[in-house]
Amino acid sequence: xxxxxxxxxxxxxxxxxxxxxxxxxxxxxxxxxxxxxxxxxxxxxxxxxxxxxxxxxxxxxxxxxxxxxxxxxxxxxxxxxxxxxxxxxxxxxxxxxxxxxxxxxxxxxxxxxxxxxxxxxxxxxxxxxxxxxxxxxxxxxxxxxxxxxxxxxxxxxxxxxxxxxxxxxxxxxxxxxxxxxxxxxxxxxxxxxxxxxxxxxxxxxxxxxxxxxxxxxxxxxxxxxxxxxxxxxxxxxxxxxxxxxxxx
Numbered sequence: 001x002x003x004x005x006x007x008x009x010x011x012x013x014x015x016x017x018x019x020x021x022x023x024x025x026x027x028x029x030x031x032x033x034x035x036x037x038x039x040x041x042x043x044x045x046x047x048x049x050x051x052x053x054x055x056x057x058x059x060x061x062x063x064x065x066x067x068x069x070x071x072x073x074x075x076x077x078x079x080x081x082x083x084x085x086x087x088x089x090x091x092x093x094x095x096x097x098x099x100x101x102x103x104x105x106x107x108x109x110x111x112x113x114x115x116x117x118x119x120x121x122x123x124x125x126x127x128x129x130x131x132x133x134x135x136x137x138x139x140x141x142x143x144x145x146x147x148x149x150x151x152x153x154x155x156x157x158x159x160x161x162x163x164x165x166x167x168x169x170x171x172x173x174x175x176x177x178x179x180x181x182x183x184x185x186x187x188x189x190x191x192x193x194x195x196x197x198x199x200x201x202x203x204x205x206x207x208x209x210x211x212x213x214x215x216x217x218x219x220x221x222x223x224x225x226x227x228x229x230x231x232x233x234x235x236x237x238x239x240x241x242x243x244x245x246x247x248x
Contacts, residue, residue: 002055005217006225007171008033012055013044015077017220021055023048025123027077027219030177031056032168034147037065037091041166041177042072042219046081046130053088063089068146070153071096071134072179072219073160074103075113076123082132093135095144097155099162099195101134113193138164140207154211156181156204158188161195167211175215176228180248182208183218186234189248201239208232221248 001021003011013022013029022029026044029052038061044052053063066089072078074096082104085092096104109115109129117123138153145151152167159180168175180189182205190196209232216228224231238245 002031002059004059005030005223006173006175006215008038009170009175010059012040012059013052015045022051025077025127026052026081027180028217030217031059031061031066032146032149032170033059033061034149037061037067037147039068039070039146039151040066040085040092041070042078042179043069043082043085044080045077046084047127049081049084049088052081064091067091067093068144068151069094070138070151070164070166070177071100071104072165072177072181073163074100074107075160075180076117076127076129078179078219079104079132080127080129083130086132094132095136095138095153096134097153097162097164098137099157100160100164101137103161104134105131107131111194113191113196116193154207156207157195157200158190158198158204159196159200165208167213173214174212174228175217176208176211176213176232178216178218180219182216182232182235183220183248184216184222184224184231185246186231186238187246187248188235188239198239198244205236205239209236
């Protein structure tokens with residue numbers, strides 16, 4: 001199963017809190033196609049990557065033709081499945097920020113937030129995070145071309161130590177794949193674990209100002225295909241108040 005969001009843009013994984021087209025512990029994984037191939041945003045939890053690969057095939061794209069994976073951050077539902085893609089998709093190269101690279105490659109369960117998440121019951125007690133190799137570090141405002149599509153990395157620490165949002169320019173529109181950094185209605189996500197802080201948001205969320213975002217597409221829950229920048233601008237404004245912004 002998959003959800004076609006726009007021409008050449010598909011949701012190929014989504015667990016609990018979403019449409020349930022893959023394992024319940026997966027974040028939303030997005031496929032952006034370019035010709036016969038394309039790239040992915042995030043890699044899911046690794047608890048049933050074969051299902052995500054099957055969903056990709058249903059779109060008419062062969063996983064073997066995927067060349068890039070852009071990682072928003074290292075938490076288990078986003079990074080735990082990357083190693084499976086590296087085994088199954090020989091061409092794929094993994095991109096992440098320096099801070100998230102360290103966690104993806106060798107972060108402890110404490111640093112990855114898994115100790116607290118397991119206590120909460122958010123992951124099975126026997127869940128094992130499988131580390132992966134990152135091929136390239138992304139810098140803030142660094143752009144990449146994948147076919148005719150431009151992808152710009154925007155580093156917004158806050159939800160995690162060095163989360164990345166990816167601005168994708170395609171179909172004459174601007175799509176922000178925001179990971180867990182920002183949701184609709186100015187909602188943010190600070191969690192009780194390593195690297196997550198309002199201080200990060202206060203310092204860096206302004207990097208999202210003036211981006212003329214059409215579609216705001218987070219890694220969980222609702223998204224919007226129009227008017228995305230107004231939700232971002234509200235989040236920026238709310239970080240200037242003394243009270244905490246709404247949290248996911």
